Amino acid sequence: MEPQSYFVGWGTLALINAGLAQGKNRSGLNWFLLSLLLGPFATFGLVAFCDTLPPSQGDGLP
Numbered sequence: 001m002e003p004q005s006y007f008v009g010w011g012t013l014a015l016i017n018a019g020l021a022q023g024k025n026r027s028g029l030n031w032f033l034l035s036l037l038l039g040p041f042a043t044f045g046l047v048a049f050c051d052t053l054p055p056s057q058g059d060g061l062p
Contacts, residue, residue, distance in 0.1 A: 017043055025053040
């Protein structure tokens with residue numbers, strides 16, 4: 001397996017984590033950057049320990 005494929009997989013995992021974080025009303029950018037550093041450990045932390053936050057009052061939704 002080529003080393004480039006590891007970078008593609010790691011980046012894809014970071015994008016998936018950003019989407020998961022946004023689904024839990026958390027910062028997708030912060031989790032994307034954290035996932036670039038920690039990879040699957042960030043995924044585990046996001047899924048196992050982060051509950052969904054209530055929507056913020058300033059989001060413009062009723």
